[in-house]
Amino acid sequence: MAATNLPHISPGTLQKFVDDLFTVILSTSRPVPLAVKYFFDLLDDQAGQHNITDPETIHIWKTNSLPLRFWINIIKNPQFIFDVQVSDHVDAVLSVIAQTFMDSCTIADHKLGRDSPINKLLYARDIPRYKQMVERYYADIRQTISASDQEMNSALAEMSRNYSGELNYLVALHELYKYINKYYDQIITALEEDTTAQKMQLGYRLQQIAAAVENKVTDL
Known part of the structure; x- marks a missing residue:
């Protein structure tokens, strides 16, 4: 052994x-x-x-x-x-x-x-x-019964309210953006090819965030 x-x-x-x-x-x-x-x-x-x-x-x-x-x-x-x-x-x-x-x-x-x-x-x-x-x-x-987008958003909003004074949002956002930045091109491509993401303009919104943070996009 x-x-x-x-x-x-x-x-x-x-x-x-x-x-x-x-x-x-x-x-x-x-x-x-x-x-x-x-x-x-x-x-x-x-x-x-x-x-x-x-x-x-x-x-x-x-x-x-x-x-x-x-x-x-x-x-x-x-x-x-x-x-x-x-x-x-x-x-x-x-x-x-x-x-x-x-x-x-x-x-x-x-x-x-x-x-x-x-x-x-x-x-x-x-x-x-x-x-x-x-x-x-x-x-x-x-x-089990599926959870709708509205139910999920409501649950997240309630959780946010319950812990509003205990989290550092800037640190959390920074950690999220570090991950997004690592796979930026792949994420943008996926959002631009997804029908639902196109309707919500998620790719464009991400580009705006990237431009504000790191000037990734210059022709907004």
Whole structure:
């Protein structure tokens, strides 16, 4: 077995906690956050528009956008939301749980052997069950009532009002623009080719913003 610096971990000791954690994350018994439903519908719609029928591709899109982008960070770094200090031993255990969650979100089967890392072996028998939970979660979200643009805009406006005094808008806008600037040409091209974006003049608006920030466009 591959060498490891992990402390001794008994999967049975943590099993109920891991099961409960994954159940909470992957449950639709309570209303799914509007932003998640809206974004997942957007991914499904984009797949349809571009004739992408491979279910694995759509699964990967959703996995990369929510479980791996958001939940993995929370699992590995509970100090992001709780006032706690994570010891080295706890960090190692959380890494095992995070790896298990990552493996559960993939479609491909993982071939494991005696030389596989221990963090992949500890919950290997449970991963097929967790994979089913992930697939059922995505399917349940797909079957819920779609969120309209108006509902999403209203939710964002309400959130903005609720946290109006706690956010630095300039910093947030600057971080967004850094990303836009990195892919500026591709974004402009996509907006100019999209029918809905053309009607809303989104490409032109982005050019105006770029001109104000960096003089990217001189003939407005």
